Amino acid sequence: MTRPRSAVLVACCLLAAATEPGAAGADEPPAIEHQPPLCKVAGQPLALCAAISDDGTVAAARVYFRRAGEAYYAFVNMAFTGVGYCGTLPAPLPRTKAIEYYVQAVDDAYQPTRTSTFRLPVQPEGACEFPPLEKDKARAAAIRVFATNQRQGRHLDDGFAASGVTFVPAAH
Numbered sequence: 304m305t306r307p308r309s310a311v312l313v314a315c316c317l318l319a320a321a322t323e324p325g326a327a328g329a330d331e332p333p334a335i336e337h338q339p340p341l342c343k344v345a346g347q348p349l350a351l352c353a354a355i356s357d358d359g360t361v362a363a364a365r366v367y368f369r370r371a372g373e374a375y376y377a378f379v380n381m382a383f384t385g386v387g388y389c390g391t392l393p394a395p396l397p398r399t400k401a402i403e404y405y406v407q408a409v410d411d412a413y414q415p416t417r418t419s420t421f422r423l424p425v426q427p428e429g430a431c432e433f434p435p436l437e438k439d440k441a442r443a444a445a446i447r448v449f450a451t452n453q454r455q456g457r458h459l460d461d462g463f464a465a466s467g468v469t470f471v472p473a474a475h
Contacts, residue, residue: 330358330359330410330412330414331357331358331414332357332408332410332414332415332416333355333356333357333361333408333409333410333414333416334355334356334357334416335353335354335355335406335408335416335417335418336353336354336355337351337352337353337354337406337418339421339423340423340433340434340435341424341431341432341433342423342424342425342426342430342431342432342434343395343402343423343424343425343426343431343434343435344425344426344427344428344430344431344434344436345394345395345396345397345399345425345426345427345428346394346395346396346397346428346464347394347434347436347437348391348392348393348394348436348437348442348443348446348467349391349392349393349394349395349402349423349435349436349437350389350390350391350392350435350436350437350438350439350442351366351381351389351390351391351392351404351406351435352381352384352387352388352389352390353381353387353388353389353406353418354386354387354388355381355387355388355406355408357408357410357411358410359410359411359412360410360411361383361388361408361409361410361411362409362410362411362413363380363408363409364380364381364383364388364390364406364407364408364409365378365379365380365381365390365406365407365408366378366379366381366390366392366404366405366406367404367405367406367407367417367451368392368402368403368404369402369403369404369460370395370399370401370402370403370460370462370463371399371400371401371402371403371422373460373462374452374454375450375451375452375454375455376451377448377449377450377451377455377459377460377470378448378449378451379391379392379446379447379448379449380447380449381406388408391437391439391442391443391446392404392446392463393446393448393459393463393464393465393467393468394463394464394466395425395462395463395464396461396462396463396464397425397427398462399425399462399463400424400425401422401423401424401425402422402423402425403420403421403422403423404420404421404423405417405418405419405420405421406418443467444467445467445469446467446468446469447468447469447471448468448469448470448471449471449473450470450471450472450473451473452473453472453473453475455472455473456472457470457472458470
């Protein structure tokens with residue numbers, strides 16, 4: 304059976320329109336805008352925020368972090384604050400020289416995107432101008448950190464203060 308020429312032309316044009324960038328029905332992964340801080344103060348929980356947008360819905364946003372040089376990342380979930388998404392990392396201890404992190408988001412069509420990996424130097428009080436501190440005491444006292452690998456064990460990396468932190472080991 305042959306289709307009328309007009310039906311083939313209509314189907315062709317509808318398919319092309321649906322796959323054009325920015326076309327109605329096209330689905331793009333989330334876009335993340337994040338300005339990394341220049342440094343971090345030891346002993347203080349860290350607030351990291353990003354503007355995350357999507358042509359659908361942002362289903363999840365996370366900050367993956369580790370002490371510089373460690374093999375595995377852990378993550379904290381980011382929450383929408385009305386302006387952007389923010390996550391609170393545990394306070395790095397003074398022996399931690401730097402933190403490596405990235406922001407990842409997934410939309411309702413399961414399309415992920417992430418930022419580059421950033422290196423954040425940890426400095427003593429007074430040496431870091433404009434540090435990204437978590438000012439919300441309730442968030443700083445209720446940090447939930449998730450392991451990404453079973454080898455991370457059942458406890459938070461010893462480069463971070465465990466006070467106010469619930470550590471969730473990776474599933475077996």
